Amino acid sequence: MPLPIIEPFRIKSVEPIRQTSREERGRALADAHYNPFYLAARDVLIDLLTDSGCAAMSSRQWAALMNGDESYAGAESYYRLREVVDRLTGHPHLIPTHQGRAAEKILFQLLGGDGHAFVSNTFFDTTRANIEYSGAVAIDRCTSEADDLVSDYPFKGNLDIEGADAAIREHGSVRAIVMTVTNNSRGGQPVSLANLRAARALADAHRIPLILDACRFAENAWFIKTREPGQADRAPREIAREMFDLVDGATFSGKKDALANMGGFLTVRDEGLADAARTLLTITEGFPTYGGMSGRDLEAMAAGLDEVLDDDYLRYRIASIRWVADGFARHGVPIVQPAGGHAVYVDATRWLDHIPPHRLPGQSLVNGLYERYGIRTVETGTVMFGKRDPETGELIPAARDLVRFAVPRRAYTQTHMEYVVEAMGELGAVRQELPGYRPTRLPQYLPHFTAHFEPCAPAAIPAPAP
Ligand SMILES: Cc1ncc(COP(=O)(O)O)c(C=O)c1O
Structure with missing residues (x-):
């Protein structure tokens, strides 16, 4: 077996992360209007919301x-x-x-x-x-x-x-x-x-x-x-x-x-x-x-x-994202292939096919993953792109709701990422239980940052006529 590609650094300073109960996270999510951008970071176990500004400095x-x-x-x-x-x-x-x-x-x-x-x-x-x-x-x-x-x-x-x-x-x-x-x-x-x-x-x-x-x-x-x-x-x-x-x-x-x-x-x-x-x-x-x-x-x-231009760093960085993508694929989670450079993107439209596009399957995956496992991710689909019907102001469903698992640079170990991979494996078994969502507040610019949502039963609400 070839030797693994390893993190080209060792850890000199650590920052604790906090375990919370599912009930605590459920309350935190409701208080955040079902938009994880409003969550307090202390309530998040593994934060894959973004790769931006959260690198571990050398x-x-x-x-x-x-x-x-x-x-x-x-x-x-x-x-x-x-x-x-x-x-x-x-x-x-x-x-x-x-x-x-x-x-x-x-x-x-x-x-x-x-x-x-x-x-x-x-x-x-x-x-x-x-x-x-x-x-x-x-x-x-x-x-x-x-x-x-x-x-x-x-x-x-x-x-x-x-x-x-x-x-x-x-x-x-x-x-x-x-x-x-x-x-x-x-x-x-x-x-x-x-x-x-x-x-x-x-x-x-x-x-x-x-x-x-x-x-x-x-x-x-x-x-x-x-x-x-x-x-x-x-x-x-x-x-x-x-x-x-x-x-x-x-x-x-x-x-x-x-x-x-x-x-x-x-x-x-x-x-x-x-x-x-x-x-x-x-x-x-x-x-x-x-x-x-x-x-x-x-x-x-x-x-x-x-x-950032060091060969060993870039080899590790790209391999570590590929490792998560391979883990998801092993669990049958549909992802954008090949894996990207800073994140793995899950096709929530396909994975949560019981939720029609206008009931925001991406937002549902984001919220389900946080409530059950404390992992924060972000929807990059209907909500993030924020295209609206000019007549009704309603969101127009994007071609696909992807969910981005962005990996901060040098911040998490492979065990943290293994937790994420296995969490997705477990969630896969019960994903039909995840609800749909509808927006209750939708600002004009960059709606994903500040929108509010509420859960709704996906099956009870008929999709609009094509
Ligand atoms: C491709 C791209 N362009 C621009 C920006 C904006 O950068 P900043 O968040 O520093 O304002 C981002 C941030 O995520 C980005 O991913």
């Missing part, structure tokens, strides 16, 4: 915090981050922000507005919200290979180049193409270098910029190395650099592949755009050498951006 990152220069202007920490980002991206202008969506807000406020549009392999929900908030339209054109959840196509995150071309021609005022790597909303699936190059050519043909939503650039680089012909001998850093070389700018959340708990940035090549972005930055985030971050946040990001 001893090197903790040590770097002490070097944080908190000077208002021109702090050493800014120059240290700038050097790392220069080496990584080659983009001449770095605009530090407090997290990814702040970078998005600045960029899309400048490029967006009424009458304009943006095209992407798939916009993440905050990106879409920032575009729509500016008055512009966000158009997704993901490769059709992604629609087959069970095929092992290696790059299901790709942009549908022909579809994007048609959308650009049809709309007439598309302001940029945005490539999200990895493609979070479509299962954390990667984008190939070949596809990024084709997106570059398309952007050039239409004379519009190509922007990278680079949140998980390192995980994407590892998938390119291990799946794309001709890339196996290249270092992840070299592949990442080519990804950044192909684009005109990037938005980045340091809470993912910078292994930090807070932070983000915008990079651009265009000087005029950088100037305008810095003006907005100063109004909304802070002075251009710290943006929305303290000096120590800048240091943690700088150190994390170096560590």
Whole structure:
């Protein structure tokens, strides 16, 4: 038997997690209006709500915090981050922000507005919200290979180049193409270098910029190395650099592949755009050498951006997600194949087929898993995408309700993940008992964060006529 791929670290500091009873969790869930975003984290045993901002930092990152220069202007920490980002991206202008969506807000406020549009392999929900908030339209054109959840196509995150071309021609005022790597909303699936190059050519043909939503650039680089012909001998850093070389700018959340708990940035090549972005930055985030971050946040990001491209780290990271996916598959749980880079996605529409789509099978799985096992996950389907019927305001069921099991970086051991796998095995035996849900409060933007729900009997409520 081959030796297992192991965690490339040992544990120096631990944080207790708390067991609770099913009754306690039932009460907590009702108090949270059946939306786990409202749960107190102390009531959660294993938190797979997100991989964002919850990484375990390394001893090197903790040590770097002490070097944080908190000077208002021109702090050493800014120059240290700038050097790392220069080496990584080659983009001449770095605009530090407090997290990814702040970078998005600045960029899309400048490029967006009424009458304009943006095209992407798939916009993440905050990106879409920032575009729509500016008055512009966000158009997704993901490769059709992604629609087959069970095929092992290696790059299901790709942009549908022909579809994007048609959308650009049809709309007439598309302001940029945005490539999200990895493609979070479509299962954390990667984008190939070949596809990024084709997106570059398309952007050039239409004379519009190509922007990278680079949140998980390192995980994407590892998938390119291990799946794309001709890339196996290249270092992840070299592949990442080519990804950044192909684009005109990037938005980045340091809470993912910078292994930090807070932070983000915008990079651009265009000087005029950088100037305008810095003006907005100063109004909304802070002075251009710290943006929305303290000096120590800048240091943690700088150190994390170096560590994340380590071969051993990336090999372990991707293998650990694959291990959970294989466990689910062994228990007959339908998942998006192949496993993504930061999460495993369960097809709740298929697994809870006694719950019709408008009664939110994804929300039902999320709540059932929390109440019975203390595991927190998130629905990425009807609720997260939040599309509404313009007449009735009712949610339009998404093609599929997926549930995301996002794995925080370096935070949980394999035994924790074994608990999650076995919990899903047990839940499978009684899944027909899980109720449907209906929303009782549904805000206009990003509804999954703050919506309220109530359980309802799935079978008693007839589905609307097709
Ligand atoms: C693909 C993608 N883009 C943008 C963001 C926004 O980043 P932040 O949460 O730092 O605002 C996220 C966050 O999860 C994301 O996954």
